[in-house]
Amino acid sequence: MMTDTTPTQVAALEAFLQDHPTIKFTAPTSPDYPAAREVWNGGRLDNPLAVVQPQTPTGVSTIVKYAKAHKIPFTIRAGGHNLEGRSIVEGALLIDLRALTDVTVSSDRQSATVQGGILQKELATKLWEEGLATPMGTIPGVGYVGWATYGGYGPFSAHWGLGVDQIISATVVSPDGDIVTADETLLKGIRGGGGLFGVILDLTIKVYPLKSLLTGAIVFNSQDIIKTVTDFNAAYEELLDTGIPPELYIQQISFNTPHGRVYAVLFVWSSDDTEEGLRWSEKIASLGPVIMNNVAPTGIPGWLTANGAFVPSKMFGISRTQNIRRITPEVAKVLGQTLDRMPSDPGTMFSIQQLRGVSAEAKSNSVFATREPHLVLEILGFTTEDEAKEESEQWAKRAAEEFQQTDPNNTLPTVYISLLNTMGVESADVLRKAYGPHVPELLALKERIDPENVYSLAVPLLR
Numbered sequence: 001m002m003t004d005t006t007p008t009q010v011a012a013l014e015a016f017l018q019d020h021p022t023i024k025f026t027a028p029t030s031p032d033y034p035a036a037r038e039v040w041n042g043g044r045l046d047n048p049l050a051v052v053q054p055q056t057p058t059g060v061s062t063i064v065k066y067a068k069a070h071k072i073p074f075t076i077r078a079g080g081h082n083l084e085g086r087s088i089v090e091g092a093l094l095i096d097l098r099a100l101t102d103v104t105v106s107s108d109r110q111s112a113t114v115q116g117g118i119l120q121k122e123l124a125t126k127l128w129e130e131g132l133a134t135p136m137g138t139i140p141g142v143g144y145v146g147w148a149t150y151g152g153y154g155p156f157s158a159h160w161g162l163g164v165d166q167i168i169s170a171t172v173v174s175p176d177g178d179i180v181t182a183d184e185t186l187l188k189g190i191r192g193g194g195g196l197f198g199v200i201l202d203l204t205i206k207v208y209p210l211k212s213l214l215t216g217a218i219v220f221n222s223q224d225i226i227k228t229v230t231d232f233n234a235a236y237e238e239l240l241d242t243g244i245p246p247e248l249y250i251q252q253i254s255f256n257t258p259h260g261r262v263y264a265v266l267f268v269w270s271s272d273d274t275e276e277g278l279r280w281s282e283k284i285a286s287l288g289p290v291i292m293n294n295v296a297p298t299g300i301p302g303w304l305t306a307n308g309a310f311v312p313s314k315m316f317g318i319s320r321t322q323n324i325r326r327i328t329p330e331v332a333k334v335l336g337q338t339l340d341r342m343p344s345d346p347g348t349m350f351s352i353q354q355l356r357g358v359s360a361e362a363k364s365n366s367v368f369a370t371r372e373p374h375l376v377l378e379i380l381g382f383t384t385e386d387e388a389k390e391e392s393e394q395w396a397k398r399a400a401e402e403f404q405q406t407d408p409n410n411t412l413p414t415v416y417i418s419l420l421n422t423m424g425v426e427s428a429d430v431l432r433k434a435y436g437p438h439v440p441e442l443l444a445l446k447e448r449i450d451p452e453n454v455y456s457l458a459v460p461l462l463r
């Protein structure tokens with residue numbers, strides 16, 4: 001909603017930026033504005049005050065100083081993939097980081113410094129050219145820093161850890177607009193609290209040598225999806241008990257294709273020992289009535305591109321989520337029933353991420369709360385058209401309720417902030433759910449670093 005001050009603020013900002021030509025400016029009156037305000041969640045209709053895109057780290061500092069001095073609230077956007085579209089807020093200045101995409105690999109090839117606006121695929125491509133890899137999620141257009149700093153689940157977590165576990169150091173624009181190197185206390189907050197304390201200009205992260213990746217979809221016959229899902233999970237739980245290698249990751253997924261709903265496992269093997277990986281793909285395929293197994297050698301950039309083809313670049317709707325310890329027969333039954341009645345829109349999906357191995361071990365250097373082996377139920381009640389979303393949203397809500405009614409001893413008290421529904425929920429409840437015992441520490445750090453709440457619109461909202 002436009003207030004009386006809006007045109008004046010926009011005009012003053014435009015005049016200021018004439019002396020700062022490296023900061024690209026898009027006014028609400030510009031024909032470029034509709035595209036410049038886009039985020040992945042198409043239902044987020046908020047109109048930012050204007051959009052600025054600094055081309056340099058100094059430009060970010062300049063614009064934060066200006067916004068603070070003029071009491072202009074602002075948001076930060078990199079990949080625009082916050083599920084609720086929180087990187088745009090009505091009347092707030094949008095600072096777009098997409099010009100900051102440099103990657104510098106260290107001379108010992110054990111770390112890389114990556115700028116705050118880079119997308120996962122851009123980073124993967126630059127590292128792969130060097131024979132290197134680092135954990136990331138499955139979708140190419142997600143912002144790497146937004147993924148890594150709020151947790152960072154993905155297929156490399158059992159092998160190398162979560163996104164937060166890769167962060168060695170960070171350069172940040174402070175609430176005063178100064179460019180600073182994060183100390184250990186601030187780093188701990190960034191590892192889980194993301195952009196709560198400042199704009200992250202760059203992260204230095206761990207990287208690992210990798211020449212070959214084995215990936216693909218193992219698709220199961222889903223005529224009788226309840227039986228397939230129940231049988232698969234009973235067998236997979238047994239396999240987990242006997243032990244599976246850290247290089248192996250499977251993500252159960254159900255989605256709609258023009259030929260109908262599919263229940264599949266996305267297989268990832270992050271090791272150069274391809275033969276061993278192929279043996280594991282056969283073992284996973286043997287856990288259900290397989291109808292297709294296209295696991296084959298590829299690279300991380302190619303794998304991301306293939307995944308991206310499944311997820312529309314703009315969606316409408318809501319997500320629901322829950323963390324559970326195991327897929328017990330009771331959970332598997334609810335899962336099967338949920339998939340059985342999943343609406344047929346190409347945007348509606350269900351996916352299960354898993355935390356195990358090194359990523360599930362206790363650590364004291366982050367505020368990421370959920371450090372024990374678990375599975376993340378991602379109930380994605382989205383659609384490709386706004387008008388169709390009601391049915392998928394209802395489906396997601398019902399599924400969440402049914403999972404909540406399963407054995408409470410199997411349900412974790414905390415959930416992943418990046419999947420959590422925060423709309424209309426008290427921020428104290430959101431924080432408790434996402435950060436558990438770390439809430440007091442997180443709030444104390446915010447008070448110390450950003451007492452005036454300059455970064456008031458960062459994810460998650462604290463008040």
Ligand SMILES: Cc1cc2nc3c(=O)[nH]c(=O)nc-3n(C[C@H](O)[C@H](O)[C@H](O)COP(=O)(O)OP(=O)(O)OC[C@H]3O[C@@H](n4cnc5c(N)ncnc54)[C@H](O)[C@@H]3O)c2cc1C
Nearest residue numbers: 078079080081082087116137138143146147153195200459
């Ligand atoms: C299709 C899809 C797939 C996903 N897959 C996964 C997955 O596999 N694993 C997983 O863990 N998560 C996944 N997510 C969640 C995703 O990791 C988070 O929503 C993440 O925060 C998105 O980052 P972004 O830069 O794209 O988002 P944006 O909407 O651009 O940013 C969201 C917020 O993050 C903060 N932020 C981002 N970058 C910076 C920065 N450089 N400095 C300061 N603050 C910053 C800001 O508060 C910003 O408003 C997925 C989301 C979607 C929509």
